[in-house]
Amino acid sequence: xxxxxxxxxxxxxxxxxxxxxxxxxxxxxxxxxxxxxxxxxxxxxxxxxxxxxxxxxxxxxxxxxxxxxxxxxxxxxxxxxxxxxxxxxxxxxxxxxxxxxxxxxxxxxxxxxxxxxxxxxxxxxxxxxxxxxxxxxxxxxxxxxxxxxxxxxxxxxxxxxxxxxxxxxxxxxxxxxxxxxxxxxxxxxxxxxxxxxxxxxxxxxxxxxxxxxxxxxxxxxxxxxxxxxxxxxxxxxxxxxxxxxxxxxxxxxxxxxxxxxxxxxxxxxxxxxxxx
Amino acid sequence: xxxxxxxxxxxxxxxxxxxxxxxxxxxxxxxxxxxxxxxxxxxxxxxxxxxxxxxxxxxxxxxxxxxxxxxxxxxxxxxxxxxxxxxxxxxxxxxxxxxxxxxxxxxxxxxxxxxxxxxxxxxxxxxxxxxxxxxxxxxxxxxxxxxxxxxxxxxxxxxxxxxxxxxxxxxxxxxxxxxxxxxxxxxxxxxxxxxxxxxxxxxxxxxxxxxxxxxxxxxxxxxxxxxxxxxxxxxxxxxxxxxxxxxxxxxxxxxxxxxxxxxxxxxxxxxxxxxxxxxxxxxxxxxxxxxxxxxxxxxx
Numbered sequence: 001x002x003x004x005x006x007x008x009x010x011x012x013x014x015x016x017x018x019x020x021x022x023x024x025x026x027x028x029x030x031x032x033x034x035x036x037x038x039x040x041x042x043x044x045x046x047x048x049x050x051x052x053x054x055x056x057x058x059x060x061x062x063x064x065x066x067x068x069x070x071x072x073x074x075x076x077x078x079x080x081x082x083x084x085x086x087x088x089x090x091x092x093x094x095x096x097x098x099x100x101x102x103x104x105x106x107x108x109x110x111x112x113x114x115x116x117x118x119x120x121x122x123x124x125x126x127x128x129x130x131x132x133x134x135x136x137x138x139x140x141x142x143x144x145x146x147x148x149x150x151x152x153x154x155x156x157x158x159x160x161x162x163x164x165x166x167x168x169x170x171x172x173x174x175x176x177x178x179x180x181x182x183x184x185x186x187x188x189x190x191x192x193x194x195x196x197x198x199x200x201x202x203x204x205x206x207x208x209x210x211x212x213x214x215x216x217x218x219x220x221x222x223x224x225x226x227x228x229x230x231x232x233x234x235x236x237x238x239x240x241x242x243x244x245x246x247x248x249x250x251x252x253x254x255x256x257x258x259x260x261x262x263x264x265x266x267x268x269x270x271x272x273x274x275x276x
Numbered sequence: 277x278x279x280x281x282x283x284x285x286x287x288x289x290x291x292x293x294x295x296x297x298x299x300x301x302x303x304x305x306x307x308x309x310x311x312x313x314x315x316x317x318x319x320x321x322x323x324x325x326x327x328x329x330x331x332x333x334x335x336x337x338x339x340x341x342x343x344x345x346x347x348x349x350x351x352x353x354x355x356x357x358x359x360x361x362x363x364x365x366x367x368x369x370x371x372x373x374x375x376x377x378x379x380x381x382x383x384x385x386x387x388x389x390x391x392x393x394x395x396x397x398x399x400x401x402x403x404x405x406x407x408x409x410x411x412x413x414x415x416x417x418x419x420x421x422x423x424x425x426x427x428x429x430x431x432x433x434x435x436x437x438x439x440x441x442x443x444x445x446x447x448x449x450x451x452x453x454x455x456x457x458x459x460x461x462x463x464x465x466x467x468x469x470x471x472x473x474x475x476x477x478x479x480x481x482x483x484x485x486x487x488x489x490x491x492x493x494x495x496x497x498x499x500x501x502x503x504x505x506x507x508x509x510x511x512x513x514x515x516x517x518x519x520x521x522x523x524x525x526x527x528x529x530x531x532x533x534x535x536x537x538x539x540x541x542x543x544x545x546x547x548x549x550x551x552x553x554x555x556x557x558x559x560x561x562x563x564x565x566x567x568x569x570x571x572x573x574x575x576x
Contacts, residue, residue: 007377007480008377008378008379010374010377011374011375011377011379012379013374014370014371014374014375015371015374015375015379015381015385018371018385018389018452019385019388021448022388022389022391022392022448022452023388025400025403025404025407025448026391026403028403028406028407028414029399029403029406032406040412041411041412042412043411043412043417044417045412045414045417047414087296087297087300088297090293090294090296090297091293091294091296091297091298093293094289094290094291094293094294095294097290098286098287098289098290098293099283099286099287099290100287100290100291100294106294106298109306110301111565112558112561113301113305113306115501115502115505115557115561116305116309116554116557117505117508117509117530117553117554117557118509118530119509119511119529119530119533119534119550119553120308120309120312120550120551120553120554120557121304121305121308121309121312121550122533122534122537122550123312123315123537123543123546123547123550124307124308124309124311124312124315124547125304125308126537127315127326127327127543128308130326130327131326143300143304144304146300146304147300147301147303147304147305148304148305150297150300150301151301154297173282173286174282179286179289179293183293204393204394207394207396208394208395208396208397210396210397210398210511210512210515211509211511211512211530211534214515215534215538225396226396226397226398226399226512227398229396229398229399229402230398230401230402230512230515230516232402238402238405238406240402240406243402244402244403244406247396247399247402247403250396250399251394251395251396251399254394255391255394258390258391258393258394259387259390262386262387262390265390266386266456266460269456269457269460
């Protein structure tokens with residue numbers, strides 16, 4: 001009994017220490033975004049805000065055009081996620097259910113691709129995009145984001161499709177339903193967890209992507225949030241207040257989405273663990 | 277007869293359904309990688325009419341192998357990958373074991389651990405930059421209040437210290453995710469295995485090494501694989517936190533490649549570096565996957 005109590009005690013202790021370590025830098029970022037300038041660069045910072053100010057939020061949007069970055073990030077991430085889910089649904093249905101050849105090699109190639117470093121494809125993609133006149137555009141990001149996120153979504157959705165009784169779609173097919181009707185009307189509604197998991201992982205990956213965005217879209221009008229924040233610094237001083245105000249706005253919606261759909265994210269991790 | 281007709285119809289439908297996805301993946305990943313190999317064998321000049329290629333064999337590879345920063349970046353990336361992945365796995369395992377106890381609040385803990393994963397790395401880098409800031413950074417302030425240091429430390433000022441500071445920021449952001457992978461692995465281990473070993477008189481330590489660790493090895497291997505491969509793409513964090521400095525000391529391979537490609541405008545040698553990186557990653561992935569497969573086989 002004593003032993004169990006001790007183990008529980010250690011469990012709680014580890015938990016609390018870890019949560020403090022995770023939350024503290026976030027707290028510091030949000031607090032800083034609400035502090036007046038003198039307090040931000042004070043060598044004796046106060047650990048909580050004395051006066052609150054919204055001025056950094058105002059300057060982030062009015063002076064630094066943070067709204068543009070947010071809009072670009074939303075357009076690119078949402079479009080990529082929708083395309084990924086659509087293509088992944090079709091492909092994973094075919095791989096899970098239809099009698100095509102080369103399923104095993106396809107899955108292995110997909111797994112290999114999901115580990116490729118982006119730097120390995122950046123120079124040819126840059127040349128291709130330049131050739132097409134697509135540097136500084138939304139499709140310059142949407143197309144690579146789609147390709148890089150498809151493999152994981154196909155893997156996850158295939159796992160979910162495999163768990164749905166075969167009789168369901170076979171019956172629909174024998175009744176004369178077309179393949180597309182079967183996928184979208186019968187299988188997908190039953191595989192929503194897989195759909196959610198794939199969508200959340202794709203969305204977070206697009207929302208946080210920096211490398212391609214930095215390389216392909218160098219014009220301010222097409223920059224996404226990560227690039228906007230990375231290049232925020234002035235020549236001599238870093239405008240921490242404005243930067244953290246923008247960052248707080250960029251972080252909050254994703255945190256809320258992920259907390260709401262927590263279950264599906266954890267399901268994705270389990271799929272990863274089982275997959276291994 | 278009818279069944280086989282449906283079968284054939286299904287096969288055709290199947291090929292039509294996989295084609296769009298494979299086409300996008302092929303065009304954006306496989307074709308560029310092959311094209312990279314071709315590019316790395318050329319002298320490439322950017323002109324008004326686009327890029328001009330002149331075949332020059334292995335010249336670019338000879339160039340990068342004689343380029344000292346390349347070896348430095350490779351060494352930095354390797355050490356960085358090994359150290360951070362080891363620390364993340366050790367800490368992650370510790371926390372996952374703690375969370376696997378029958379304690380309350382696990383749901384909240386899991387939720388909070390997801391937050392760093394959703395954080396844009398660039399934002400976390402700026403956050404840590406402000407924390408490490410020598411004159412008004414909160415880290416120096418706290419350590420001085422606690423009398424652990426007597427004067428402000430330049431956390432990003434010297435090669436080794438900058439490397440360690442960067443590793444701390446990385447470990448902070450990634451360990452929660454590793455923890456969640458390991459925790460989901462832990463929860464797959466049947467509880468009756470522990471009951472049985474308890475009856476046999478095994479202690480916590482023994483049952484950890486006899487049951488938990490061997491059964492968790494696939495999850496550990498998977499987390500290690502993803503993290504090591506990610507480390508070879510390490511870019512965002514040094515780009516913002518240290519700009520690769522002081523000197524070249526915190527420049528990883530992906531960042532050096534970026535600089536050679538887009539700052540120095542040397543597409544031939546830059547692409548040769550990229551191809552070398554991909555080669556290393558593929559070899560590492562194959563070794564890991566093979567090791568994982570045999571491990572899973574053993575467990576079964």
